[in-house]
Structure formats: structure tokens, C-alpha cells
Amino acid sequence: MKRTYHNYWVYIITNKPRGVLYIGVTGGIDDRMERHIKGEGAAFAKKYNLTRLVYYEEFQYVEDAIKREKQLKNWHRGWKINLIE
Template structure:
């Protein structure tokens, strides 16, 4: 069974959230940061990883993504803050291009 990842991205000012699903989190974040992640993430500069969870099976990951997208905004923030209370970019040290401004 293929592992899936459900993730939540935000912009630097933490005003916009984006929820997505992928089978390769590192690759998908690279795409988002390169402006290849889709219109929404590019338009709103949503590149910082605030939350992710690993889910066994892509169908379950897609179902979880849909569930989170239907949650109220406050519930999403509570979920993020449970694991990431300082709202840090969890992938900040995954990328070596320190000169890039996302």
C-alpha cells in the first residue's frame, strides 16, 4: 500500500492556508516552491509547511485531505498548533538554497 502525505502550507504572514495530498512530500514541496504547485499556491505565496501527516494508502490520504478541507478554519489552526505551536516552517532546513526567497 502506497504511503500518502496530507500537508498544510501557509504564507509567511500566516493569513492563507492550503491543504494538499501527495505520495512524495519532498518533491511536491519543491514543486510548490518553484511555482509549479498550482495557481493558488503561486498566487498567494503559500510555500511554508506548517503541518503534515503520513497516511497508509493514498485513498485514505485523499479522504483525510477532503475531511480537513471541510473543517472550520479554527479547527485547522488548532490541529496545526498541536504539533507546531510556534508555526515554524517544518521544511525550512530540507532545502539548501538559502538565497531563495519564498
């Protein structure tokens, strides 16, 4: 069966308030967070024990999610903190 609608998420995880931030994009936020918690996510996230989901946005199209991820990654840290708070 072909899926006609799919959700994608851009998300930010951290290890503590105002800690290290990681921005990612995924087609399954629950599965992705489970992998981060188990230490099976990105090497960067594992290195800094980034397991706290602090922000996410949902998109219908992967192109839009990737565009937003790149936009957020180019933001200054302070802007990211303000977005989260």
C-alpha cells in the first residue's frame, strides 16, 4: 500500500537546560528519539548524551523539513535558545 501522506519532523535535543544542542530531521520522531536514548542516534548526540527532546516542528513534505533544518542550523545559538524557550 502506497502512503499518500507522511509526516516529517525537525527537532532539537539537548542534555540539560541551555546545554549542547543537536538539530535533526526525521520521518519518525518516536523511533528516532528511542534510538537517541539508546545511544544509537547520531555520533554527536551520543558523545554528548543528548536525549532530551526540547523542540520540534512537523512537516508534510521532506523538502520543507530539510529546508527548515538547514535554516535552524545556521541560526545563532541565542536564537535557538529563544525558539526553545
